[in-house]
Structure formats: C-alpha cells, structure tokens
Amino acid sequence: MRDRLEQIAAADPEQADVLEIVPRLLEWQRWVLIHALELLDGPDLIFRFRTILLLVSRQNGKTVILIYLLLWRLFQDGARTIVGTAQSLDIAEEAWDAVRQVAEAIPELSNDVKKIRTANGRQAIILDTNQRYKIAAANRRGGRGLSGDHVVLDELREHQSWDSWASVSKTTLARKRAQVWGVSNAGDSLSVVLRHLRGVALAALGIDEMHDTPAGDVDDLVDEDGEELEVDIDESALGIFEYSAAPDAPMDDRDAWAQANPSMGHTIPEAAIAAALATDPEHVFLTEVMCRFVNTAASGPFPNRSWEATRAEKVTRDTDRPATYCVDTSWNRQMTHVALAFWDTDGRRRVEIAASRAGTEWVIPWLLSPERKIEPEFVTLQTRGAPVSSLVPDFENAGIELVEWGGPDLSRASGVIFDAVRRAVDEDAPEVVITHGNQPVLDLAATTAVMKPLSDGWTIDRQKSPQDAAPLLAVMGALWLLNTNPEPTGSAYDDEDAGVLVF
Template identity: 45%
Template sequence: MTLLPWQQWFLIHALELNEDGTFRFKRVMLLVSRQNGKTTLIKALILWRLFVDGARTVIGAAQSLGDAEDVWEDVVTQAENVPALRKRMHKPKRVNGAKAMRLRSGGRYIVETLERDAGRGKTADLLFLDELREHKSWDAWNALSSTTLVPPRAQTVCASNAGDVHSVVLRDLRGRAKTAIDTRMTDEVTLGLFEWSAPDGCDIDDWSARAQANPSLGYTLTPAALQADRETKTENGFRTENLCQEVEQIQTGIIDAADWSALRDGRSRRAPGARIGVAVDVSWDRSRAHIGIAVEREDGIEHVEVIASRAGTAWVIPWLVERFDAEGGWFDGRVAIQERGAPVSSLADGMTESGLTVVPCGGAELSKSAGLFYDRIRQQTVRHLGQPVLDEAARAARARSAGDAWFFDRKGSPSDVAPLIAVSEASWLLRQAIEVPRVSAYETTDFIML
C-alpha cells in the first residue's frame, strides 16, 4: 500500500509511543473531509496492528452493521490478495451479522453495531469507530470504549468528517481536546485530535481554505471534483462534508454562539469565601443528571460551572450529601431544582430526607431564572470555563414559551440542555435571600428586665 503524505504523517504521530512502549494516545480522533482516503488509511492501520504489531482483537463499528461490514470486507479482501498475509489467515467467516477474520497466530477482526450492549464481554487491542458524527447519544460509545481499558497497547480510533448539533459524542470529545490544547494542558491528556479543516467562517470558495480540509487535493482528489460538489450542495452541506467544519442545524438556538464564546475564561475562579449557589437538573429522558454552580469572582463577575455530570440519577443525592457533611463543606446544603413537571422533581423528597434544603424553582421563578441568565449572557456579566458539556447545552438550547415568558426547553432542544438549566438555576439561587430564623429573647437570655 502506498500512503499519501498526510496519511503517513497521521500514522507516525497517532502511533507515538511512551517510554514503556505503550501508545501516547489511548483514544485518537481523525477528522478530515469526505473522499480524502480515510478508509485506505484505516485499512493500513488495521492490517498493521493484526499482522505486524500482534494485536489479538480488532473491533470495527459504524452507524450500521452493514457499514462496519463493508470496511471489514475491504480489509479482508486486501489481506487475501497478498500471498504473505493470506497464508497466515484462516478462511474468513462471511456470515452476515457474524463476520470474523481470524489469523493462525490467534488474532481476529470482528464487527459490532452501535447498540447499548455493543462489545459487552469483549476486550480489544484496537477499536475502530467509523463516522463518529453519527453517534447521536452516548450509549454505543459508553459500551464500546470500555473494550480497550485493559490491554496495555489498546487504542480507540475514530474517523469522521465534521458533525452537526446532533453529533453529541464527536462534539464533546473534540471540545475536550481543543480545551486541552488552548489551555496548554496536554501533558496528561491521552486523547489525540488530528483534524484537517478549513478555518471557521472562511469563504467556501477560498481554495486555500479548501486545501486545509482536503489533504489529498492534487493527489487523488481533483479540484474539478471538489468544485462539482460545491455547485451541487447547500452551503452547510459543503462546509461539513467538504470543509470539515461543524455546522448547526437550520433552526438556531436562543443563545448567540458569539455571545457564549466571548464568556469563556479558562482561569475563572470563585472568590475566597464567596457564597455558592447549587442546582441540579436531569435530562428529559432521565439518562443523565448534572450539578451546576454559580458564584461570584473577585472582580464581581459571576462564574458558572458544571461540577458533576454522570449517567442516571442515583448518584446525585449521595454526592451532594457527602460534600455538605464534609468538614469545611463548600456549600450550605441548599439546592435549587425545578419545583414540578420536570424529571429532577422526583429527587426532591430524597434530598429533604437526606438533610439537604430544597429550594423549588417553579412558576414565574422558572422563567425568571432562564430570562435573567440569558440577560447576563447578553450583558457579558458571567463567565464559564469552556466545558464541552455546557457549551453543547448552550449551543442547542431552544426556548419554550409560557404565556408572555419562556424557559429552556429540555425535550424540544436537539441536545441535552439540562447542564445549562442547572447553572441558570444555580445563578438564580445565588440571588435569593437567605431567611434568618428569628430567635426569641426568652431563649437567649437568663433574665428579663421589666
């Protein structure tokens, strides 16, 4: 196989080694425009891991079993056409739904679907996920990524072009990698981002921008072919497919992307001793719960952050109680949640029974919390760290009207907006007066003067 310069460069750097011989990157993201040779590159990687590097198990998965099997068939055919490789193979199993390529040395290459139970009970030295942009939820990623936990030289490699607002896994992982790069905190990061894309906001007819997203241009991809795609696609379609740029869907969110981006401050911190507002919200399908905080900084500007985000809801109350009861606990035990009609409302009784103080946010206060937080975003009087889970919620947030007011729409937004709701309600709680119980003089003095 003759690889193009960009493909060689990718493999050299994606397979960088630590001093102990393990791979520098445990997870690798390859983002490049369509028709630039991703499949050829992945075929070379899989064959090298199996026949040269001695991988025991390679698992391939894609948005459909058929797509995963297409890549598998290409790899098997390539190996069968090389006598030196063919003699080291058993006869491939080509049964639909159970295809397997096995080596006489014990190595194997199998395929999986993007299901909740994908990869259960399996261990992989290489997990290849094709078209990561098609992962609309975390179910398949959560199940499959665990297959590479144990083998010391295991890697998860994802290949895709850019996604849209529905590509929740791709956007989150890419956001984490970019944050590490932007803050120059990459030493301990095991996620590698390898991206060929045009600059954000570029003119789609700028050939220098097109070249940045198409490293095979002039080798296997001709300018005429790329121009033909330009003439037959929508602008958003050309940007995501041929310029490898993230695009939003046609309907825009209520929060302006430029406004939100301007609020990012990776060094934002709570002022010493400042009171903290805590709120919890749960995604509309109850798949994840998020704990948000709001607190003033030393300069008086408000800082918001998602401090915990996990699957399910069972962990929420123990997590809060542990930090409330701990010596020098960092919050006063008050937690804001939506009063009724929301998934998080079911946690109210358990919070109260555990000693937490539930501060209900409902009715007019619910729309007030969303509206005031929206105002702070527009007025640039709030800051955030640039967390992918919160950034995605801000990008996706839609408004749901309630009379003349509105609030953030959990179900109607294309991604989980519960993280945004959590920080907006934490911001609301921060500004609620704390009731100081009145104490009778009869209870605090030994005598009464008349």
Template identity: 40%
Template sequence: MSPTSKLAPPHAAPVSGPADVDPGDYYRSICHVPEPPHTGTKKKKIYGSAEPRICTPPLRPLTPETTLGYDVIEFAENVLHLKLYPWQKVLLCRMLELLPDGTLRFRTVVVLIARQNGKSTLSQVLALWFMIVWGWPLVMGTAQDLETAEEVWQGAVDLVEEDDELSKILKRVVKVNGKKALEITDGATEKTKARYKVKAANRRAGRGFTGNLIMLDELREHQNWEAWGAITKTTMAQAEALILALSNAGDLTSIVLRYLRKMAHEAIGDPDGICEEIGASGPTALDLNELTDDDEELDEDELAEFEQDEDTLGLFEWSTAPGMDERDRQGWAQANPSLNWNPGFTERTIAAACRTDPEWVFRTEVLCQWSEGTLTGPFPPGSWDKGKNEAEKLPDGSLRMGEEHRIVTDVVVGLDQSHDRSMTYVAFAGHRADGVAQVEIVAARHGSDWVKDYLMDDKRRDRIRSVAGQSKGAPISPLMVTLAEDVKFTIPVVEWSGSDLTAGWADTYDSVRDCTVRHNPQPVLDVAAATAVLKVFSAGASIPDHRASPAEVAPLMAFTAAKWLLGRKEVVPPPPPPAPEAVRTADVDSSTDNWAQQGF
C-alpha cells in the same frame, strides 16, 4: 509476504536531527507522490495534496527501519490487492512511526480529512494488517452510529472472504446484530488468532474487552466524554495499543475532538493560531465519574489516567487554510487529498457543492474547516463566555479554579434529566465571596436513584436550602414528585411550573446577557448553552427545548432551575395564632345565655 507471517519490530537507528526533520527521499519515492500528470487540456487538473497541511512532524527520516507504514503499504498492494492513494501511503508512514526501541511512537492518532476521501479503506487495511501480520488479538471499530462502524467492518469481511489465500485463515464471521465479529486463525490450527468486533460509541463501548487497535469513526460526533473514556480504558492494560480517530472537522459541540486537536496544534507551535481562542479542556471528574466501578468520585490520580499525553498524540490534518476563499481550488486540494486521484472525485463534484451548499456546510464538510458556533445558541454572541471563570494554571501544568471562583454561601439545587431519562444533572447556585451569583453543575450520573442520597449526604446536606426541577410535563417531573412525598427527604422541594418556568429562563437569559452570573468552564454545560434551541410560546415567552436541540440541554435546564430558585423570594409562612386565653366557666355560661336570649 505470507499473510500469516509475524513481522518482528525492526531495529531502529538512534534519533537524530530536529523535530521538523525532512521525511526523506526514500519516503517520497516509496509513497509515489509524483507531480500531477499533464492531461493535454488547456486547463491543468488540480490533484489533492498527499501531505497533510498540518501534522505532528517525524522524529527522523521515515524509512522502512523507522516506520511500519511501508510494510502496511506492501500488505495492501500484494495481499489485499488494493491500490492506495498517495495520501493514504503518506499517512501510514507518518502515523506508524517507531521509537528507537521498535515500539509505536503514537498511542493516539487523530486524522482530520474532508468526507468521501477514502477513510474507510484505510481503516480496513489497518485492521487486517494488525490482525494478520502484527498479530494483535482484538481490533474494535466504533462510531456514534453503529451502522457506520458495521459498514467499515463489512468491507474488511469482504476483502477476506473474496480472496482465496485470506479465506484459508478465516475461522468465522458472526453477523448477529450487536455481536458482529470477524475471526481469523493462525493458519496452522483452528485456534482464533485475532478478532475484529464493532460497537456503538457509548459509555458501554469496550466494557469487558481489552483492545489493541481501536478505530473511532467521526469523532466529531462525541459531544461528551463517556465513549472516549470507556474506549480509552480498554487499552490501558496493553503495552502497545493504538487509538485511531478519523473525522471531518467539528464544531463547538465536538468537545473530545476539539481537546485533542488543540493539544496537537499546541505541541507543534499553534500553526493556525487556534489554541488561545479555543481554550479547550480535557475531561473532568464530572465527565468521567460514571466510568468508575464504585460510587466514589474520581480523584486526581484516577482522572490523570484519562488525560491525553501529548508525546504519544499524533495529528494529521488535511484542511483548507484559514482565510482562504471557499472557491479557491488550491484550498480544495488541501482538504481533499483524493481529488482527481480518484477518477470519480473531481473538481466538478466539489464545484457543484460549492454552488449549492450553505457556506458553513460547505466549509465544514468539504473544506474540513471548523465552525466556531459562536453565532448560534440562545444567548447573545459571546455573552456566555464572558461569564465563564478562568482557571489558573499550576506549575505542573494542571488547571484549577481559584478561591475567588468558589461558592461560599449556602446553596439551592436545580435538577433536570435528559429527554430519554438516562442522565440526571445536579446544579448548585449560591454566592461567591464578592457577592456575585454563581451556578455550577456538580454531578451528572446515569439514572436518578442516586439523587436523594447524594443531596442528603452529610457532606452537603447542611448547606442546601431547597431544591427545584420542572414539576410537571418533563422527564424530571416524576422524581420531583417522589422527593416531595418522601418524608425522609428533608430538603424543601419547591414547585417549578407554569409561568415560573418561562420566568426562570428569562432570568437566566438576562443574567447571562448582563454578565451578572458566573459559571465554571464545564464542557457538558458549555455545549448545552451554545446549542440549545428554544421553544417559543404564543405569548412570546420561551424555554429550551429538549427534543429540538442538537445536544443535550438538561445541564442548562438544571442551571436555570437553580438560578431561578436562588433569586426567588422565599415565602415565610405567617406565625401560628396565639393560644386562646383561659376563661372562667361561669363567664362561658353567662356568654352562652346572652347569645340564647338574642335568638342565636
């Protein structure tokens, strides 16, 4: 195959057979998944499973007419001179399945697999194939840690530069920090045919670009929807695009990965029984509002653009089955498909980690099992979820909060900022129709210049009684001083500092423990409540610690400020003294004379 050839979409046969159709004999033979070879030793080696334990099933047998995977395998072996592992071949055939019209079946692919199994090589092969063979003009690699994305990119650069044929179509390699790019030509001219760029996974990822293949490494690290929302928008204008997310198992803070995994598990019958337990929800207007180009909040139609379509979502999960003993070597093979296929990745390597790692470090990193995270965080296990309102499901499948879960009284406001002052969170606290206290995060945006106008807006000003945020020694403190001194800001600013801070946290802790405060399901708040680390003072009082916590705790601090303000007894100033009664001048003169006579 010529590295510059353009593969036309193959003609595909009509769809037939059930959803769980067998992949086909040809698929098994081309992917070379033999029986593990006998070594002649007393103990038979255990080889990693080429097939994912859980996956979105194909619509029909996977042949060269129904998937692009075979072409990518041929490209890897004959052009890049790479020997792929069986699991990599299986994944390529499954994830690049075609619809009858020759277009890709999946627009979003999530691959869950334990560490050190060869995800980077797979990403490099896909990036170069889509650039060189399929002709997609922009490939973008991202990771929460930019260095990780750059390492994968560098591997692709090396494959091109070190090959005599591929180097002929290399236009240039940009190695300037923050602008790294690999550019190739069409082979006949110097015109750029395709680029491979790298970006950090944040709300600015992909701004100004229209991407075709977007590769996200370690999606488990996405603790909010900003990067996912920004990256998703880069593919909206493309008739064909693919978002590939590769990751190890996550935990309670991995809100994007949890949502996508739950949707995929639900679509294939919930094989591990996780869907009811997770109760994950997609991004809300609060999560994505900063990705819009104006100051208006997202409406339902705009929000729907970010929701995942389960028909175009594919999941391929190599993980140890729930309930298996951590020492069970068959479970090791389920989560580590490169086991013993890679000569340096042996059972002895995994056994050493099993002996030395804490159980859930081993289960997450090596067995690709999810940590529920319910035993961590500042509240008694399960208490935060008990206070969470349950959304009602509408006939169209969307969720909304019922009227009984709405604040109907006037509200007080709690404010807080992230430790780097990049985000400001606004919480409202009030009472529902049943008299129960409720606190909600109602806004979360970058910076703080918008807070005054937001609170003073005619739509909400009349309902707001007062506002509080940590008055001293916190990222939010300068804003609280500014609001207090602003004569045009007519909402009373209540000082919250000293012992009131720890008293406020104690009140929040007690209210959550005793289920006397309600809150809506909001990932930005739920993650903070599940992971906050407390700063304990010498007297035993405590408060969430911005810097020590693994996820941002500012939403929880805004919640706490609002809850404290709601329960605070308002100090009513005494009435002014009555005006003095009018007296006659003669009486005043007489009184003055009397005081003079007494020596005063």
C-alpha cells in the same frame, strides 16, 4: 501490497477491481501512517501513541489509510485481535470488506486465512494463528469480553454518548502494543466523545480556540445511566492528526480548502469543492468540507456562537458573595443534575453543573456531604409541575430550605440567562457578564434545547428537546436565584453609608 495487486491484476484482469479499493497512498496518507506508528525506545516496540485521533474532511481517503493499516497489523505486525466499529455497521463493514477482498486476492495472504465469516453483524477474518479482525457494534456491549490489540472507531463524530468508547476502547488495557484509532471529520455539539478527545489534545498543545472544546475534568463524565466514567486519556500518549481550515478562514479561501482537504488536486478536484460552496448550507460546508466544528445539532435558545463565546476554562470564585444551587430532573426521570452559580473575582456570574447522576436518591446526601465546599444555604428547584417537584418533601425532611421557583419566575429566568449569553456576541456590549466551563452535559443542553411559550415569555421544553435539557434548566434556576439573592451578612456592602441596589 499495491505493487503485488498490480501484478495479480495484470495476470488476471478479473482481479482488477480490487485496485480501486486500495489506491496508492498519497503523500499525506503515508505521513500519517509513518508518524502515527512511531515507536518508543526499547526492545518491546511499543507505539508512541496509544490513542490516535485522525480528523480530515469527507472523501479525502480516511478509509484507504485504515485498509493499509489494518492489513499491516493483521498480516505483518501480528496483532492478535482487531476490532472495527462505527455508529453504522455499514461503515465498519466498508473497511472490513476491503481487507477481505485484498486478503482473498493475494495468495501470500489468503494462504494464512483459516476462516472468513460474512454473516451480518458477525463478520470476522480469522487466520491460521487465530489472529482475527472482527466488527463490533458501536454500543455499550460492542467490545465486552474482548481483548484487542487494535481498535478503530470510525465516524467518531456520531458518538453522542460514551457507551461505545467505554466498552470498546477498554479492550486494549491489557495489551502492551495496543492502539485505539478514532477517525472522523469535524463534529457538532452532539459529538461528545470527539469534542472531548480533541479538547484534551488541543489543551496539551496549548491551543485554545473559542470554537474548540478545551480539556475538561474527565472525572465529571458519566454514561447514559449516570455511572461515572474513567476516561483515562494520557495526553502524552494521544496523537492528533487534524486537517482542518483555520478558524478565521473565509469559506471561499482556497488555501483553507487545501488545509482541510489534503487530497485536493489528487483525488478531489478543486472545482468540486467550489461547486459544494455554491450549493451547500453554511454549516454543511464548514463541517463536511472545511472540517470545522460548528454548532448545528439544533439552534438551541441562544444566538449562534454565543454559548461558545461565554466559555472560560478557569475562574476564581468570590467567596465574599453568595453561591446558589438548583436541582432539576430530566422529563423521563432518568437523570438528575445539580447546578451551581456564583460570582467570580472579575465580577462575572459563573454557572456550572456540579453533579449529574442517575435517579434522585443521591441528591440530598450529596448536598449535605461534608465534602461540599459550598454549603446548600441557597437552593431552589421547581416546586410544582416538574419531575423534580417530587423531591420537595425530601428537602423539607432533610431541613434544607428551598426557595420556590415557578410561575412567572420561569420566564424571568429564561430572559436573564438569554440576555447574559447574548451579550457575548453583541458588539455594543462592553464585556462578557456570564461564563461557563467545558461540560458536555451542559453544552448539549444549551445548544439543543427546545423552547416553549410560557405566558408572555418562554421556558425550556424538557420532553421535546432532543437531548436532556434538565442541565440547562438547573443552570437557569441557579442563575435566577443568584440574581435575586441578597448579599450575605458580612459582605463588602454592609457599610451603613453604602447604597446597594440588588437586581
């Protein structure tokens, strides 16, 4: 294709501009395309990977890869429907417009084009065979009603909910030779979709890094309305192509720059990266230039990296010690979360979100369900002055006894969880005393929640937090109750000669 464009530009200098849109592929770009498009054995030419995750630092040529890929799938491979999305339509239009210009410049391609729609938000290239490449909005309605052979989700780091993924990626379910491409540089704590997909891929590869997100339980994922999402990711059909600096590499390590910038020395001058290092804030340089995941969406209530340091994928509950529940509702009452706290067999406290759904009506039936392995023997919530407080009469009617949580105990709960999480990055602390798993709904709350003063302490401000902070408040309440709850009858401490001090 590039050779043909050069011939056209040589014959007609007015067409020379298109050469800047599609430069020759660099070796790393060729390598990605060759291996991302590997085929399985068999006559149907099925792609080895149905989902491709491409991560590389900014300005390295991700869009160039997409242009070649999209042109090939539309004009040569025979994909019937291609859907391009990005959180900003301007970004999705960039690749689409480049494909349009190339198609119009090369007669062998333009002869196959029946129609090009350029109306904003309705852009589409339609061939004589009714194959088409269109742009869709990155929202819950973007892909509805479509069946796609190829889907591109550009700037995947900006997807802060599963809405777009749920609507657009599922357009490929009925197509045998379909692929979904997620393209991005590194994300932050709000990059829910990117972090989860990357975590699934890393877990399949046996990679477990503290700053990464291990694979979670996809059955626990919900959309913004609390509807359960079936994010069915077959790890054997997921290909990750990541160019990023080593986790422990210092920011001035030029070899690490090359790891995250495969175009360095070709289209990106090394001096430009050095200039960025001298001027960028640390989190900007790490994310944009070294393609490393950092927690920068907001400071949250905890010291930097401490929340990540308390992550542990699997623990075993100590069934001889109590477990506690806490319920909390978002400030706008859209979502309700049930947190669980318990002791593990290593003597650490564990906090998890056991359930997250829309509304409040489901909470008591869920707690009383015979499917609960942990009965609601110890349950708390803010009984006054909080959105969840309206549930108190319902709990009384259901016969669930609540432990009141409020007043000074709110700030005590804040101090308890802060001290426990802080220990993870305290060099003088002998060990980690609290853990949590990989749960985006909790991670978002823990790394973005805004604090507000409360008497001599602080608590979480639900309304001013940029994301739903109720999961964190639920965890705080469950942990507070776990700390104050007496050991149950029959525990290992019931020996009459044993002295027990309960904090």
